[in-house]
Amino acid sequence: MEHEHISFPEAIRFIANKYKIEIEETEDSEAEKEKKEVTDSLYLINDFARDYYMDTLFNRNEGRNIGLSYFKERGFREATINKFQLGYATDERDEFTRKAVEKKYNIDFLRTLGLTTKSDADFFRARVMFTIHNVSGKVIAFAGRTLSADKKQPKYINSPESDIYNKRNILYGIYFAKEAIRKNDECILVEGYTDVISLHQGGIENVVASSGTSLTHEQVRLIKRFTSNIKILYDGDAAGINAALRGLDMVLEADMNVKLVLLPDGHDPDSFLVERGSEGFHQFIKDQEEDFIYFKTKILLKETAGDPIKKSIAIKDVISSIAKIPDTLKRSIYIQQCSELLDMREALLVSEVNKIIRANIKAKKIGIPNQPDPDKNEDEWLKQKTVLSTIPPELVINDAWQEKAVATILINYGHEMYDVEQNITVAQYIISNTSEILQYFDTEIPKKIIELVQDLLSKCSIPDHQWYTQNEDESIRNFAIDALTTIYVYADWDSRSMPLQNQKMPDENYIHDASNAILRLQLKKSKRLIAQIEDYLNNASDEVKSSEEYSINMKTYIYLIGQRNQIAEKLGTVTL
Structure with missing residues (x-):
């Protein structure tokens, strides 16, 4: 089963057929049959869509002149285009939908798959098309890239999730890469569709993408x-670098061996392959690969050089990553080598790592929501808890209120000016004031939104409302719609000749709101760090108290107390 990489039922049928063994299978219920029929219909419609987009690319003037020209400019050979089933969607309003309906395909299924809009127009228009396959090669979704220079247009739009497509479960190119991954006993992970296609064409086939x-x-x-x-x-x-660090802990938790290769500035895998050629590319990634933990340690230490407070936080970050590794022997080796890199006693690192492991185990036992079991989804995790409050438990235990407030202001007013004289937008203000505490966020969606906006700002782009509400990530779309449709509305006092005396309307008050939201978030995070360091200081042995690490923690503690008091003073609150 593992060798063939098929499911357990498929393996049973395969073995039974091979050795002429008759197996008894129960008959599906009517509901199961109906569900299977729907699933089969969705696959058939996607096959039709793939064929339509490919035919348009090769056989229509618009497809050849725009789509095919683009792919060939990227260096893709025709065989590669056919292998990955690339295509083109015309700019006509509803041509694809009309042809699909003429072929008797169900219009509701077309809408379910996101190929047709609610107004019966084509969802993908004037875009080059990337076909997305599941691990067995079935077409489950599409991604469309605009070639327009209009910045209001999202660069990529994707099929919505459906019964056959859940983007969390899919890696672009996995169907074409799986055998090469098994053969090379290594998977190369890149960012984009074209990176995967270029590397495959260059002979590097054990590569997949997380698709942005x-x-x-x-x-x-x-x-x-x-x-x-x-x-x-x-x-x-x-x-x-930020994108690479974001995925680290998750991969370590799965007990996988992780290497990182950073390409030279100005290059992506596609452009670097063109410059170096296949052999040179292979040699570069072999020479430059670096263990992820050591890479993270060096990057964080470089960023905190000369600042004992930041160094202390960076060390805790590295220790937290090591604590994620399930294999005890592997964890011990990392501790030994990081002890040298960090210039700290190994026994102290062991102690700190064990504290985190014990805390995580305890958190799971008492049901703290921000410590989910990776084998269970969030709903399952929360169902196991006894909650004695009508407030969602994650909002009671962690800093979710503050994190969501910051993300809400970012969505609503990120494009507005925070400081006209300094030419700073609200988005830039929020990003610059959350970058150092982002790793301590408790809620996934606000963290994800801030990370994505951070990446966009680094490319000199500020997202507008449409970018959020039409985002390919459904969780971001839903959060944005909630954020932009506030349930709190001021009464219409102006119409009664009774204007508000001391409170501006939200659209006029966003600078104050942004400042206060950041301050409240910083206050919460400061209090949490203070509590963690207090625990360390109070439980330190006499030997530890004489160490440099203890001294660094004490300085950090004093600094954070001062920072907490300053923030509280600005907010007009009292801290105990």
Whole structure:
């Protein structure tokens, strides 16, 4: 079963057929039959769509002149275009939908798959098309890239999730890469569709993409079906480094061996392959690969050079990552080598790592929501808890209120000016004031939104409302719609000749709101760090108290107390 990489039922049927063994199978219920019929219909419609987009690319003037020209400019050969089933969607309003309906395909299924809008127009128009396959090669979704220079147009739009497509479970190119991954006992992870296609064409076939989204637990488990070794290949700029670090802990938790290769500035895998050629590219990633933990340690220490407070926080970050590794022996080796890199006693690192492990185990036992079991989804995790409050438990225990407030202001007013004289937008203000505490966020969606906006700002782009509400990530779309449709509305006092005396309307008050939201978030995070360090200081042995690490923690503690008091004073609150 593992060798063939098929499901358990498929393996049973395969063995039974091979050895002429008759197996008894129960008959599906009517509901199961109906569900299977729907699923089969969705696959058939996607096959029709793939064929339509490919035919348009090769046989229509618009497809050849725009789509095919683009792919050939990228260096894709016709055989590669056919292999990955690339295509083109015309600019006509509803041509695809009309042809699909003429072929008797169900209009509701077309809408379910996101191929047709609610107004019966084509969803994908004037875009080059990338076909997305599941691990067995079935067409489950599409991604469309605009070639327009209009910045209001999202660069990529994707099929919505459906009964056959859950983007958390899929890696682009996995169907074409799975055998090469197994053969090489290594999976190379890149960011985009064209990176995958270029590397495959260059003879590097054990490569997949997370398609611009943060790596998920499900995707990590999918890779582990074929190998325990993963090499993450990212651009060498700040955005690339941040993207690489974001996926680290998740991969470590899966007990996988992780290497990182950062490409030279100004290059992505596609452009670097063109410059170096296949052999040179192979040699570069072999020479430059670096263990993820050591890479993270060096990056964080470099960023905190000369600042004992930041160094202390960075050390805790590295220790937290090591604590995620399930294999005891592997964890011990990392502790030994990080002890040398950090210039700290090994026994102290062991103690700190064990504290985190014990805390995580305790958190799972008492049901703290921000410590989920990776094998269970969030709903299952929360169902196991006894909650004695009508407030969602994650909002009671962690800093979710403050994190969601910051993300809400970012969505509503990120494009507005925060400081006209300094030419700083609200988005820039929020990002600059959350970058150092982002790793301590408790809620996934606000963290994800801030990370994505951070990447966009590094590329000199500020998202508007449409970018959020039409985002390919359904969780971001839903959060944005809630954020933009506030349930709190001021009474219409102006119409009664009774204007508000001391409170501006939200659209006029966003600068104050942004400042206060950041301050409240910083106050919460400061209090949490203070509590953690207090615990360390109070429980330190006499030997530890004489160490440099204890001294650093004491300085950090004093600094954070001062920072907390300053923030509280600005907010007009009292701290105890």
